[in-house]
Amino acid sequence: MDKKGILIVVSGFSGAGKGTLMKKLLEDYSGYALSVSATTRAPREGELHGKDYYFISRDEFTGMIRDNRLYEYTEYQNNYYGTPRAYVDEMLASGKDVILEIEVMGAENIKKQFPDTVLVFVTPPSAEELRRRLLGRGSETPEKVRGRLMRALQEADYMDRYDYILVNDDIDACVKELHNLICTEHLRMSRRSELCGRMKRELESLNGGREQ
């Protein structure tokens, strides 16, 4: 069949619940591969190397840049974040849909390299709810929350470039929407040219050619 892996970028405001969304998507459905980013920032409590991020040194990271082993990378608050090529290539080749959870600039870079990437932006239902969630984390100082809200305002300027907006109000509904969205993308004409070509050939043959 036409089933080829699709590249899906998920971005969204810090506090939109992207992490939980990704986790639940992979728990509830099979066939997805989540790309793990590399970063030079220190792990937060509970974060695991190879699962949440590849936590690597600045030297290792600049080595990956130099060897062209990243699809995109960005520097944010003095730390590097990037998408290693190898895993993405391998998963797409195996027919899996690959999900990249990356920020807005990275999304642009990926879209340039893979024009049929599906760009999904996740937002809470309101800015007030975003602030509530950031404050509710407990781990964030008031300054950090202010910083994240300021960053959200900048990111909002990129929303228009995305293909879809998901509102993460109810997490279960949101996971389902994301899954349905990816299934629907597989039905798009642009991804079904093989099927169309085959139907045309079969119909021609059944009709004894065009000039009957």
Place this chain on the structure above:
Amino acid sequence: MDKKGILIVVSGFSGAGKGTLMKKLLEDYSGYALSVSATTRAPREGELHGKDYYFISRDEFTGMIRDNRLYEYTEYQNNYYGTPRAYVDEMLASGKDVILEIEVMGAENIKKQFPDTVLVFVTPPSAEELRRRLLGRGSETPEKVRGRLMRALQEADYMDRYDYILVNDDIDACVKELHNLICTEHLRMSRRSELCGRMKRELESLNGGREQ
């Protein structure tokens, strides 16, 4: 919210199972309105006026054309088929998703008038299966089957202009795909400009304006 009615055109080969698909979609899910076409052809056995078609006379039909009361119409095998404006307008205004089951030329006409119409093409899994289904109807003479297969070949040339291709192999799966597809279309950026605008305004206000 952003929930506005979407116009969805469903086309496909005669024998693809569009009728059953429409019927089950409306049975299984709420929020859809199926536009009923007007036609000058005679009702087939079991077909009801106002449900399957508005069966009207040639004079009535040409009157509707003259009074601009049709969004599109076409002549096929000496019969007119057309989409009355009134019902579509009313349903879209009430926020319903309106489905037009029309053929390929009509689909083109609708798309020109409503550029954000979603075009869906339904096909059986193979041309052989299409022929089997046409023969299985029993009501069709071998010549009619040949005619429909010839028509299918012509229609196949229009497939590329559609947004999505649905393969109607398992009807239940196909209904679900159509429903998910329409739900996903509501999440498209192009239909969520209100939501994006509101988030931007709220974030600006939370951040005390842009120039903080």
